[in-house]
Amino acid sequence: MIIDAHSHVHEPVEAHVALLDEAGVDRAVLFATRPHPERAGDLAALRREMAVLEKALGGRAGTVEAYRGAWRELDAALAAWPGRFIGFLSVPLGLGSQATAEIVEQEVVGRGLRGIGELTPPPGGAGLIEPVLQAAADQGRLPVVVHGSAPTTAEDLATLAALARRYHDVPLVVSQLGGQHWMQALELVRDTPNMYLELSTANIVFAVRLAIHEIPDRTLFGSDAPYGDPVLARALVERVTSPGEVRDRVLGGTIAELVGLG
Numbered sequence: 001m002i003i004d005a006h007s008h009v010h011e012p013v014e015a016h017v018a019l020l021d022e023a024g025v026d027r028a029v030l031f032a033t034r035p036h037p038e039r040a041g042d043l044a045a046l047r048r049e050m051a052v053l054e055k056a057l058g059g060r061a062g063t064v065e066a067y068r069g070a071w072r073e074l075d076a077a078l079a080a081w082p083g084r085f086i087g088f089l090s091v092p093l094g095l096g097s098q099a100t101a102e103i104v105e106q107e108v109v110g111r112g113l114r115g116i117g118e119l120t121p122p123p124g125g126a127g128l129i130e131p132v133l134q135a136a137a138d139q140g141r142l143p144v145v146v147h148g149s150a151p152t153t154a155e156d157l158a159t160l161a162a163l164a165r166r167y168h169d170v171p172l173v174v175s176q177l178g179g180q181h182w183m184q185a186l187e188l189v190r191d192t193p194n195m196y197l198e199l200s201t202a203n204i205v206f207a208v209r210l211a212i213h214e215i216p217d218r219t220l221f222g223s224d225a226p227y228g229d230p231v232l233a234r235a236l237v238e239r240v241t242s243p244g245e246v247r248d249r250v251l252g253g254t255i256a257e258l259v260g261l262g
Contacts, residue, residue, distance in 0.1 A: 001261070003086070003252035004028035004230050006118070006145070006175055006200045006222030009070070011036050013077045016225065017084055023230035029222075029255065030077060030085040031118045031145070032070035038226035057120050057151055064092055064103065071107070086259055087113040088145060093121055093128040097135075104135035108142065114259040117145025118175060126156035126163070133167040143171040143258045149179030149201060157181055161188040164195045171195075171258050176224060177202045177211060190215050196254070200224035200233055209240035216246045220255050 007028045010016035015038065020028055035053040040046035071089065078087045089108045091100065108116055116136055121128045129146060136142040146152075146160060157178055164172040173196040178185025182202070189195040197215060200222035202208050212219050223233040234251065241247040 001026045001252045001256060002234070003221070003255050003261075004223050004225070004233070005173075005220040005255040006198050007031065007225040007230075008033040008118075008227075009036075009073045009077050010226055011039050011073075013080055016077075017081060019225060019230050020084060023223075023234050025230050025234065026252070027084055027086055028225075028230075029088055029115070029145075029259070030074065031088050032067070032074040032090055034070050036226075057122075057147065064095075067092060075111070086115075086261075087111070088115040088117045088143075089113050090118055090120070091116060091132060093119065093125075093132070095131070097131045100131035101135045101138065104132070104139055104142070109139050115143040115145065117143075117173070118147050119145065120147045121152075121156070123151040123153050124155065126152070126159035129160070130163055130166075133163055133170050133172070136170045137167050141169045141171065143173060143196075145173040145175055145198070147176070148174040148185060148198070149176035152179060152181070154181045154184055157185050157188055161192050161195065164192050168194050173198050173220065173258075175222065176200050177207060182207050182211075186211050186214055189218060196220055196258070198222040199237065199250075201228050202236070205236065205240065208236055212237070212241060212246065212250055217249060217254060219250050221251045 002025045004025050008031050035049045037049045040049050091103050136144050175198040177199050189197045196218045198220040199208050201224050221237050223230040
């Protein structure tokens, strides 16, 4: 099974399914989203969507109520295509342990979703995910995905690794190959057994090749669609691997295990 480990709700969802079909991808991990760059018809519209993204990545995503519209979009996509998407839910950060635990129990586990993410702590604020990791551990070691590209800092990546070691039963996925800090991300993930590295939006081919070579059992094919393209992301993984067990794990085997499909 080929599984895209990183994608966001598209509008319309049928356009996303068409991309998966073109790429020969069986299923995709689907995150809720507030920005929708795929619906922008010109530069001005794209700037408006990207301003929403910038706010989210800066840790200004708002209250639980601000998330609910995106959660409803995710629910609709999962209901329309239950065989194609694997639902993950981003949760607000900074709410404290009890409130976070209640949200994870009610909104993630209670809705039958498979994991948590994509979390977007503000730069310098990776420590804010600790209550989420605690809740994930309490709910059966749910996988947790954290945004890895800018504005995530090198210090944030080090914080994520330290937290992963503290919550060693929780699979912690760093997305986008750690962005500009990809070498540090690769080293930290390699040396932290419960960390995983998702490969989307990489712009350096040998970074993907090295990541798979160093941690073949814990690298994940992903597209970050609509920001990336499943066809191109799959082609890159296949360009730097040979047919066989390692490629199969990267293209879907490992994420299938993490979400209970393996």
